[in-house]
Amino acid sequence: MNTELLSASDTTRAARYLKQGKLVVIPTETVYGLGVRCDDPAGIDAVFIAKGRPQDNPLIVHVSSLEMAHRYAIVDSVAERLFSCFSPGPLTLVLPARSTVALNARAGLSTVAIRIPGHPVARTVIEQTDLGVAAPSANRSGRPSPTTARAAYDEMQGRVSAVIDGGSCDLGIESTVAVLREGGPHILRPGRITRDDLHRCLDMSVREAADVDASEQVLSPGTRHRHYSPDGNLCVVNGAGELSAHAPFDETDALICISKAVASEFTAHGGRESHVQRATDEQNYEHNLYEWFYWSERNGFRRLLVELPAGNARTVAIRDRILRAAGRV
Ligand code: AMP
Ligand code: MG
Numbered sequence: 001m002n003t004e005l006l007s008a009s010d011t012t013r014a015a016r017y018l019k020q021g022k023l024v025v026i027p028t029e030t031v032y033g034l035g036v037r038c039d040d041p042a043g044i045d046a047v048f049i050a051k052g053r054p055q056d057n058p059l060i061v062h063v064s065s066l067e068m069a070h071r072y073a074i075v076d077s078v079a080e081r082l083f084s085c086f087s088p089g090p091l092t093l094v095l096p097a098r099s100t101v102a103l104n105a106r107a108g109l110s111t112v113a114i115r116i117p118g119h120p121v122a123r124t125v126i127e128q129t130d131l132g133v134a135a136p137s138a139n140r141s142g143r144p145s146p147t148t149a150r151a152a153y154d155e156m157q158g159r160v161s162a163v164i165d166g167g168s169c170d171l172g173i174e175s176t177v178a179v180l181r182e183g184g185p186h187i188l189r190p191g192r193i194t195r196d197d198l199h200r201c202l203d204m205s206v207r208e209a210a211d212v213d214a215s216e217q218v219l220s221p222g223t224r225h226r227h228y229s230p231d232g233n234l235c236v237v238n239g240a241g242e243l244s245a246h247a248p249f250d251e252t253d254a255l256i257c258i259s260k261a262v263a264s265e266f267t268a269h270g271g272r273e274s275h276v277q278r279a280t281d282e283q284n285y286e287h288n289l290y291e292w293f294y295w296s297e298r299n300g301f302r303r304l305l306v307e308l309p310a311g312n313a314r315t316v317a318i319r320d321r322i323l324r325a326a327g328r329v
Contacts, residue, residue: 004162005153008121015128017161023050025138025152026125027166028117030090030175030191031145031290032152033062033135034160035125038072041102044134048104050159052141058107059134060092060115060175064126069114072101072132078180078202085201088118090171091193094179105134115175121166137174138163144228144290144325147172151294172287173317178206186212190317192286208316228325230293233303236326240265243305251275252302256292258285262307275301282314289321 006014014024018035021043026035034050036043038061048055063069066083073095075083082093097112106112114132117123126133137145138152138160146152149165156163176191176198184204187195198206237243240261249255249271257263258279267273277292279285296304306322309315323329 001158001161003153003157003160005149006162006164008164008166010164011121011124011128014125014162014164018125018129018131018133022161023047023159024125025149025156025160025163026122026133026135027119027149027164027169028062028122028135029119029170030117030173031147031169031171032138032149032163032166033060033122033133034138034156035062035133035135037129038101038105038132038134041104044102044104047134047136050156051136051139053136054141055104056107057136058109058113059105059136060113060177061101061105061132061134062115062117062122062126063132064088064116064123066116068126068132069095069116072098073112073114074098075114076180078185078204082178082185082198082201083116086193086197087116088123089116089193090118090175090191091115092175092177092189094177094188101132102134111179113177119166119169121164125164142227142229144230144293145174146294147287147290148294151291154294168287168291170287172290173321176317181207188212190320192283192317194313194316196313209320210316228290228293228321229327230297230304230325232296232301234326235303235305236308236322236328237262237305238308243307244269246303246305253305254296254299254301254303255305255307256289256296257305257307258282258309259307266305275299282309282318285309286318289318293325 092115147169176193177189247269254275
């Protein structure tokens with residue numbers, strides 16, 4: 001299959017392809033998504049095949065308005081309140097599904113995950129398509145999510161009809177996924193919108209992903225599978241002390257970090273300055289993490305050392321992605 005690279009202004013063509021049941025990679029503010037109309041079982045099957053994704057891992061349906069969310073899910077007043085606080089944006093809610101969403105898009109579940117993305121290209125494409133767009137991250141299963149058109153194109157070339165270039169994704173990691181329970185929301189996957197954010201919006205107690213018990217996690221099957229991993233040997237380090245245990249370093253090693261002490265430790269023991277990617281703060285770390293994974297692959301480094309930032313409310317999501325990428329969760 002020939003994969004067209006479309007510019008951000010070519011949304012009309014992308015919407016036409018989606019209506020025809022074709023697969024189109026679209027930029028969102030979190031990561032690039034592999035889009036298909038959510039009411040088409042054959043198209044959804046094609047998405048699972050293009051990604052090599054396990055059939056038990058449901059997809060997120062992207063809509064452009066609350067009105068459109070109502071077409072695909074039962075949106076109660078608590079969900080409406082959450083959408084009004086955080087949408088358009090990186091919040092995905094798991095809600096009771098309507099039959100308008102293909103059963104295979106939700107992996108046979110009675111619920112569907114809904115998000116209203118904020119990226120202008122994603123919004124325009126969905127509006128023009130006038131259909132919910134099921135869109136998992138546009139990577140082959142188990143690999144890092146693409147956050148640039150180049151990475152998405154390299155992942156999906158020959159597997160999709162088109163990739164729209166919407167630039168580098170603002171946030172760089174996937175949305176917060178939450179399910180609504182009697183007592184309040186439970187976070188199934190951490191993201192930029194934190195437990196405190198949800199709590200401030202609702203004034204209800206909110207359970208963090210780490211505190212949600214295993215039986216509930218089974219409700220979000222995607223969290224069971226290995227994710228986000230680049231090729232090569234990924235090694236998580238917790239501070240300069242842990243890094244030094246891996247010394248000495250040479251030209252086959254690369255480092256992704258946030259603290260100056262870790263960067264200095266690496267170069268002091270033979271690591272190349274040009275093989276260090278250092279984030280300026282936690283948000284910048286989220287923004288760059290996957291792109292740096294792809295950078296490491298393109299350069300063929302033998303070992304990628306990744307600093308785990310210190311735990312706090314703002315680092316829950318990035319710590320989750322780093323630990324999963326290393327197969328430590
Ligand atoms: P991705 O498509 O890679 O962004 O992953 C989507 C995430 O949303 C996965 O962790 C899924 O398990 C989760 N998800 C999607 N639909 C549902 C659902 N109906 N119930 C629970 N989790 C869901
Ligand atoms: Mg994914």
